[in-house]
Amino acid sequence: MTTSVRIPQGDDTVKVELTVKEAMALAGAKFPNNHNIEISARKKLNLVIDDHYIEEQRTVN
Template identity: 65%
Template sequence: MNTGLKIPHGEDKVKVELTVKELMVLAGARFPNNHVLEVSARKKLNEVLEQTYEIENGGSRDGISYDYLN
């Protein structure tokens, strides 16, 4: 299945430090009285993604360039 979406260095590995509960939330576990866990886990993932592309975009804070997606 080829969707046509190309992400440069898409197979590179990154490290994200999560608590066990954050990992469980991302894997689909539910903590009905603690929405903060999901928010925290997703925030950590987004931060790593932004840091990774900030380096590749030469320090740009504009997000991922449209050219990278084609």
């Protein structure tokens, strides 16, 4: 089964400020003593994506 996701303006760019450790965690580096690094990085990404998506929705409506 093939599922396609359509993201309006999906090729737009967004900027996210991450620490080096956060970027490494998202790239797959493991920090066994500090799982909060990956959590922090994912939260930052989700916030930027949500903000960008909400902004796009405002301009469409």
